[in-house]
Amino acid sequence: MSAVTRRWQRMFPGFQLRFTRWGGVFLGLTLVLAFAAVNSGNNGLIAVLGAALGSYVVSGAWSREVLGQVSAKVGPPVETFAGRPALFEIELVNTSRIFPAYGLVIKSADGTIVLAEGYIGPGESVKRTVSWCFEKRGRRQFGSWRLEVVLPLGFFIKSKEILEDRLILVYPAPVPGPVGEREGDEADRGVERFVGRGREGDVFQLRDFRDGDDTRQVHWKQTARQQRMISVDRRRTVDKPLIIRLDPSLSDLNDPAALSLFEKKISAATAAILRRLEHGEPVILSIGDTIFPVEQRRTGARRLLEPLALVRPVGEG
Numbered sequence: 001m002s003a004v005t006r007r008w009q010r011m012f013p014g015f016q017l018r019f020t021r022w023g024g025v026f027l028g029l030t031l032v033l034a035f036a037a038v039n040s041g042n043n044g045l046i047a048v049l050g051a052a053l054g055s056y057v058v059s060g061a062w063s064r065e066v067l068g069q070v071s072a073k074v075g076p077p078v079e080t081f082a083g084r085p086a087l088f089e090i091e092l093v094n095t096s097r098i099f100p101a102y103g104l105v106i107k108s109a110d111g112t113i114v115l116a117e118g119y120i121g122p123g124e125s126v127k128r129t130v131s132w133c134f135e136k137r138g139r140r141q142f143g144s145w146r147l148e149v150v151l152p153l154g155f156f157i158k159s160k161e162i163l164e165d166r167l168i169l170v171y172p173a174p175v176p177g178p179v180g181e182r183e184g185d186e187a188d189r190g191v192e193r194f195v196g197r198g199r200e201g202d203v204f205q206l207r208d209f210r211d212g213d214d215t216r217q218v219h220w221k222q223t224a225r226q227q228r229m230i231s232v233d234r235r236r237t238v239d240k241p242l243i244i245r246l247d248p249s250l251s252d253l254n255d256p257a258a259l260s261l262f263e264k265k266i267s268a269a270t271a272a273i274l275r276r277l278e279h280g281e282p283v284i285l286s287i288g289d290t291i292f293p294v295e296q297r298r299t300g301a302r303r304l305l306e307p308l309a310l311v312r313p314v315g316e317g
Contacts, residue, residue: 029052030049030052033045033048033049033052034049037049063149063150065096066094066096066099066101066102066104066149067147067158067159069094069096069099069101070092070093070094070095070101070120070147070149071093071095072090072091072093072106072147072162072163073090073091073093074088074089074145074162074163075088075089075090075091076088076168079171079301079302080169080170081170081171081174082134082135082136082137082171082172082173083134083135084133084173085131085132085133086131086133087129087130087131088129088131088132089128089129090106090114090115090127090128090129090130091125091126091128092104092117092120092125092126092127093124093125094120094121094122094123094124095123096122096123097123098122099122100120101119101120101121103118103149103150104117104147104148104149105117105147105148106145106147106148106162107145107146107148107159108143108144109143109145109165114130114145115128115130134168134170136170137170137171137172137173137308137309138169138310139169139170139309139310140167140168141166141167142165142166142167143164143165144163144164144165145161145162145163146159146160146161146162147159147160147161147162169306169309170309171270171305171306171308171309172263172266172267172305172308172309173270174267174270174271174274175264175267175268175270175271176214176271176272176275177264177268177271205232206219206230206231206232206233207230208228208229208230208231209228209229209231210231213231214275217231217232218230218232219231219232233279240282241281241282241284241294241296242272242276242281242282242283242284243284244269244272244273244284244286245286246265246266246269246285246286246308248262248313248314249288249313249314249316250262250313250314250315250316251316253313259313262313266311269285269308270305270308273295273301273304273305273308274298277295277296277297277298277300277301278298280296280297280298282294282295283296283304285307285308287307287308287311288314290307292304292307
């Protein structure tokens with residue numbers, strides 16, 4: 001592979017070129033103008049034809065230079081939850097010292113516009129945050145994102161790949177609710193109530209309401225005063241880990257109601273784990289016959305959330 005080819009692939013990965021509708025119309029009019037200029041020998045028409053062809057050259061060279069000199073970096077979120085906007089950090093850098101970049105558009109594989117940036121000056125960079133939502137948990141296909149350049153004259157759309165097609169792990173939506181029944185005093189009580197033991201203790205802190213919080217944690221006076229949802233955390237004494245048990249077996253794998261209940265239990269388990277770890281309280285997860293090691297810190301949540309994101313229901317027996 002020659003040095004020129006390697007440089008081209010580095011500057012224009014997955015390069016694509018296509019006419020715009022305006023570019024096709026302009027090309028057709030240019031051909032008509034060319035026939036008229038040649039047949040008539042009119043110097044004015046020849047001058048107009050030269051200007052038209054020159055504009056094609058200028059547009060093509062400019063847009064190619066912009067596309068080659070603009071680089072994009074996409075930073076994925078640390079955690080992604082189903083049904084929640086995931087925030088991606090995008091940095092666009094125009095490395096050209098001469099040409100400004102106009103009309104930059106980032107699109108996903110299905111043509112959805114992710115980001116549109118009107119102008120980046122020579123040698124400048126911009127950082128933008130875009131949100132993307134995944135409706136279901138598990139490993140989800142993500143990408144490929146392409147950077148398109150249309151201007152300055154809009155005859156062509158030139159694009160290159162900035163984010164390859166990849167898989168991203170999507171955690172279950174953290175929605176509080178019951179996971180299952182417990183023996184003795186905890187029978188028929190949801191995980192959230194079990195976690196909430198000692199909720200009436202001393203106030204530990206006031207903070208913004210987060211996904212997975214119990215609505216009983218809302219501090220209504222501060223919420224009314226600050227015009228946003230405020231939660232109250234209280235000190236609790238924990239003598240042993242919370243064990244969350246999830247049974248993946250279903251009597252009928254084609255029953256929509258059973259599948260829906262299964263997903264709700266997974267979401268409730270996710271909410272309980274996050275809430276518990278936020279307070280530094282130990283949690284053990286059990287899925288079927290598999291028991292995962294105890295976690296007590298928020299930084300270790302992935303080791304419990306990943307199994308919940310990937311678990312699939314199985315038939316009984």
